Amino acid sequence: MDIAHPPDISYATQGSSRDSSLVTETEDISSGIRGISLETWASPGPSSPQDYYQAKDMPHLLQDHINSLPPSYLKSDFVREIFEAHISESTAEDEPDAPQIRIYNPIEGDDETSPPWEFHYSNHMWHGEGVPAPEYSKVRCSCKGPCDPKSKTCACLRRQEGYTRDAEGAKGFMYDNKGRLNMKLMQYPIFECNDLCSCSDECRNRVVQHGRKCSINIVKTKEKGWGVFAGEKPIPEGTYLGIYSGELLSDAEGEERGLKYNKFGRTYLFNIDWWYLQRDEPEIKYVVDAYHIGNFTRFLNHSCAPNCCLVPCYVNEGNLEKPLFTVFTLHDVQPYEELCFSYRGLDDDSDHQSAPNQTDAIYVPCRCGAATCKGKMFL
Numbered sequence: 001m002d003i004a005h006p007p008d009i010s011y012a013t014q015g016s017s018r019d020s021s022l023v024t025e026t027e028d029i030s031s032g033i034r035g036i037s038l039e040t041w042a043s044p045g046p047s048s049p050q051d052y053y054q055a056k057d058m059p060h061l062l063q064d065h066i067n068s069l070p071p072s073y074l075k076s077d078f079v080r081e082i083f084e085a086h087i088s089e090s091t092a093e094d095e096p097d098a099p100q101i102r103i104y105n106p107i108e109g110d111d112e113t114s115p116p117w118e119f120h121y122s123n124h125m126w127h128g129e130g131v132p133a134p135e136y137s138k139v140r141c142s143c144k145g146p147c148d149p150k151s152k153t154c155a156c157l158r159r160q161e162g163y164t165r166d167a168e169g170a171k172g173f174m175y176d177n178k179g180r181l182n183m184k185l186m187q188y189p190i191f192e193c194n195d196l197c198s199c200s201d202e203c204r205n206r207v208v209q210h211g212r213k214c215s216i217n218i219v220k221t222k223e224k225g226w227g228v229f230a231g232e233k234p235i236p237e238g239t240y241l242g243i244y245s246g247e248l249l250s251d252a253e254g255e256e257r258g259l260k261y262n263k264f265g266r267t268y269l270f271n272i273d274w275w276y277l278q279r280d281e282p283e284i285k286y287v288v289d290a291y292h293i294g295n296f297t298r299f300l301n302h303s304c305a306p307n308c309c310l311v312p313c314y315v316n317e318g319n320l321e322k323p324l325f326t327v328f329t330l331h332d333v334q335p336y337e338e339l340c341f342s343y344r345g346l347d348d349d350s351d352h353q354s355a356p357n358q359t360d361a362i363y364v365p366c367r368c369g370a371a372t373c374k375g376k377m378f379l
């Protein structure tokens, strides 16, 4: 696994806690970058819970603008700083406790300063054509204060244990009192308390909805393109990292896109085909595509010895077919270690396949570098 020691670069700080309802396309970012004020390209997004993110509304003005700059600007440090500012601005509301994401390219002789400007940074799911709008879950609890993991009456706990009851160590919620995933249950879907529950915000069954808290960076690797690396602090096992966000598409649209992506050797498509959704025969209804829109998780590379895993999770979604793909650490991660998951899913003898396969899979040589590398990976 690669280790990234970031170069000593000092960064300007960006204003981050902003009310997006006040944002207009011409408003100045007050702190700017290196004292230079910038226009903001933030999109206000949906303003009510009934409203939702739709792929047809995906912002692209910033990307178009940057891509129209002369090549020398595109490879400048200034453009990298704009990328970092775009990340901070797009995520300030949904992950208020998240340390800022930095971008590094430590590869000698490689002058790319930021990943390609081919996507809009967002932590949300943007619904494509024909994909139903989010629906509220019919399950909500009426607990007072934080939910009790031993409660006899909490409706959310009852639903969660309905899925996990056969697992060893299955009592209680999916998270411990530090908000870490119970690794014995990592192959089961998470059902968090939602906006209609009456429990408090401090409830231990609310983790994904509070956003990332650990430090990660986007770093160029020698053989796998851009990747995601831990920051300066170790990350404990079971820590929530982020949602594999992107466009939520019908299977037919995913198939069509997959054929195109395979031609240029990079894909960001994942099928939603968790074991508990497969009834009589496996059926894929939706796929997630992070090519045009996504967050740092779109840079997570494949490893045959992964330190992260994907877990399906429901927050404000009652449609079982539309879980969020949430990324958690599989074990303790050292500072500056690369974060990877297995694109094949976790090899396991049990009936439960805990991570989805990529759509339209074709094999290419794997460069994960693990001692147990199988030599090839899905595209």
Ligand SMILES: C[S@@+](CC[C@H](N)C(=O)[O-])C[C@H]1O[C@@H](n2cnc3c(N)ncnc32)[C@H](O)[C@@H]1O
Binding pocket: 223, 224, 225, 226, 227, 265, 266, 267, 268, 298, 299, 300, 301, 302, 303, 365, 366, 367, 368, 377, 379
């Ligand atoms: C979801 S993207 C990961 C981010 C990508 N490295 C980038 O620069 O945008 C998946 C693509 O990364 C590359 N990749 C990921 N893991 C790899 C591995 N273990 N060996 C070789 N290439 C890998 C492949 O091109 C793959 O299609």
